[in-house]
Amino acid sequence: MVVVPPSASRLDAIESPTLEIRNITKTYPGGTQALRGVSLSLRAGVVHGLVGANGAGKSTLIKIISGAERPTTGEMVWLGSSTDWRRPADAQSAGVAVVHQQSPVVPALSVLENVYLGNEATGLWKPQERVTRFAALCERVSFVINPHTIVAELSVGDRQMVSILRALAQDPELILLDEPTASISPAERAGVLGAARSLAAAGVAVVFVSHFLNEVMQICDEVSVLRDGELVDEFDRDGMSVERMVEGIVGSRLHAIEATKPKHDVGDVILDVRGLQSTSMNSAVSLQVRRGEIVGIAGLLGSGRTSLLKAIFGADRRVAGEVVVNGQSLAASPRAAVNGGVAFVPEDRMSQGLIGDWEIWRNTSLADSRELSRRFRFLDVARERLLANRARRELGIVAPSVDTAVKDLSGGNAQKVVFAKWIYKTHHVLLLDEPTAGVDVAGKADLIKLIRDLAERGIGVLVVLSEFEELLSLVDRVVVLRHGAIEMEFPADAVSVADLTASVGGLA
Numbered sequence: 001m002v003v004v005p006p007s008a009s010r011l012d013a014i015e016s017p018t019l020e021i022r023n024i025t026k027t028y029p030g031g032t033q034a035l036r037g038v039s040l041s042l043r044a045g046v047v048h049g050l051v052g053a054n055g056a057g058k059s060t061l062i063k064i065i066s067g068a069e070r071p072t073t074g075e076m077v078w079l080g081s082s083t084d085w086r087r088p089a090d091a092q093s094a095g096v097a098v099v100h101q102q103s104p105v106v107p108a109l110s111v112l113e114n115v116y117l118g119n120e121a122t123g124l125w126k127p128q129e130r131v132t133r134f135a136a137l138c139e140r141v142s143f144v145i146n147p148h149t150i151v152a153e154l155s156v157g158d159r160q161m162v163s164i165l166r167a168l169a170q171d172p173e174l175i176l177l178d179e180p181t182a183s184i185s186p187a188e189r190a191g192v193l194g195a196a197r198s199l200a201a202a203g204v205a206v207v208f209v210s211h212f213l214n215e216v217m218q219i220c221d222e223v224s225v226l227r228d229g230e231l232v233d234e235f236d237r238d239g240m241s242v243e244r245m246v247e248g249i250v251g252s253r254l255h256a257i258e259a260t261k262p263k264h265d266v267g268d269v270i271l272d273v274r275g276l277q278s279t280s281m282n283s284a285v286s287l288q289v290r291r292g293e294i295v296g297i298a299g300l301l302g303s304g305r306t307s308l309l310k311a312i313f314g315a316d317r318r319v320a321g322e323v324v325v326n327g328q329s330l331a332a333s334p335r336a337a338v339n340g341g342v343a344f345v346p347e348d349r350m351s352q353g354l355i356g357d358w359e360i361w362r363n364t365s366l367a368d369s370r371e372l373s374r375r376f377r378f379l380d381v382a383r384e385r386l387l388a389n390r391a392r393r394e395l396g397i398v399a400p401s402v403d404t405a406v407k408d409l410s411g412g413n414a415q416k417v418v419f420a421k422w423i424y425k426t427h428h429v430l431l432l433d434e435p436t437a438g439v440d441v442a443g444k445a446d447l448i449k450l451i452r453d454l455a456e457r458g459i460g461v462l463v464v465l466s467e468f469e470e471l472l473s474l475v476d477r478v479v480v481l482r483h484g485a486i487e488m489e490f491p492a493d494a495v496s497v498a499d500l501t502a503s504v505g506g507l508a
């Protein structure tokens with residue numbers, strides 16, 4: 001769909017703010033100062049971008065505006081009157097709707113049930129009225145979906161749209177979108193971006209948090225940059241540029257992704273996938289990865305990229321073929337894969353594997369929760385802490401120490417913990433599904449460097465990345481997947497983003 005760019009003229013016509021935030025500070029119980037004197041205005045009809053590095057305080061601000069956290073000091077003025085929301089329900093009844101970074105949709109319920117979940121007013125409606133109103137909501141954001149589909153069957157992108165519809169069903173004055181596009185495909189992102197613009201056009205005040213600065217450029221009327229809890233820059237479309245945002249986000253510590261890949265040797269075949277097919281794959285797939293080689297899988301959403309990685313890892317039931325790692329054929333189970341030296345960092349990192357109440361080091365030390373009871377007795381605490389400290393340093397995990405509980409980390413930093421828990425345990429093969437989702441600009445560069453270092457040490461890497469520019473900057477070779485089958489293969493330096501876009505869509 002086409003995203004209508006913001007128009008300058010409408011901005012002039014805007015009156016008093018929907019919400020004014022004055023000098024907000026937030027100190028968490030542990031002592032972390034997440035916000036330091038932030039003031040900003042959110043106005044009807046305006047998409048306000050909020051950018052900043054992992055841990056800069058974006059989600060904290062969203063939580064305060066939505067009543068999920070209370071500010072330590074400062075004032076909020078809602079439609080002209082001072083307000084003090086004590087719980088999410090207060091903000092919600094005032095007219096604030098929020099789509100959180102980790103959207104809690106209920107997989108077992110239908111789209112319709114999710115959209116109206118906990119919305120008491122709808123209890124009075126007849127079933128047909130719900131469907132009609134639902135259709136009207138969908139129309140507002142140009143989204144087409146069967147309301148009776150069970151959410152578990154939807155892609156991550158469609159689930160995100162369900163979260164947006166759910167927020168929209170509250171008929172809000174202000175809608176807060178915390179990284180709504182972090183883990184969805186570029187094609188689906190256009191839908192979410194278009195939805196944000198349509199809402200603003202209908203007079204809603206919109207806050208848009210994203211690490212994709214090009215998206216911010218595309219849809220935001222104005223931008224605030226947070227760094228270490230402080231508002232360091234703000235500008236409207238006249239002053240807006242990716243460079244300015246990057247400068248504000250990273251301050252002085254700007255690392256660029258090395259454009260030229262260091263030349264390195266590739267060794268013997270370390271991963272040999274032979275005619276592999278699982279219950280969730282359309283056809284059998286064969287491919288090889290050599291030691292030291294980084295192979296990218298490019299494909300559209302639904303092309304079977306995640307299914308392929310899962311099948312290699314033995315997470316889905318295998319119906320045909322064989323996976324050979326370092327000369328050994330692996331039984332089809334995650335445990336066999338782990339024992340055979342294979343690690344898998346999945347796409348839905350937040351929903352798997354992290355235990356919020358545990359410290360960073362305890363989370364990074366256990367690669368497989370089924371190992372818990374057995375391994376705990378033998379856990380070498382000093383060694384595990386050392387490893388966690390290394391991860392904290394190399395991945396730039398922002399936390400007071402490795403003893404910080406994971407639930408107290410920002411979204412991007414929690415993702416780095418899941419990443420850490422796998423990568424240092426890889427012996428032979430590393431499978432990565434969207435490794436940079438939710439990670440800030442500087443962090444992406446760190447991560448790409450780290451993946452390259454791992455390859456340099458002789459590990460074979462197979463990676464799915466929707467952002468083709470990033471993919472090409474990382475990998476040695478690209479395999480194109482279409483409808484579950486490998487259609488083409490290119491050396492990364494022989495293909496452009498445009499070529500790749502055409503070929504995944506079947507145009508080349």
Ligand SMILES: Nc1ncnc2c1ncn2[C@@H]1O[C@H](COP(=O)(O)OP(=O)(O)OP(=O)(O)O)[C@@H](O)[C@H]1O
Nearest residue numbers: 028034054055056057058059060408409410411412
């Ligand atoms: N419940 C909590 N208890 C203690 N500290 C917290 C809590 N939630 C967040 N923090 C800390 O507050 C700071 C800001 O976190 P916040 O989640 O607002 O960052 P963010 O800008 O949303 O980052 P990301 O891009 O990674 O999502 C971080 O240092 C984080 O560790």
Ligand SMILES: [Mg+2]
Nearest residue numbers: 059101410411
């Ligand atoms: Mg966040």
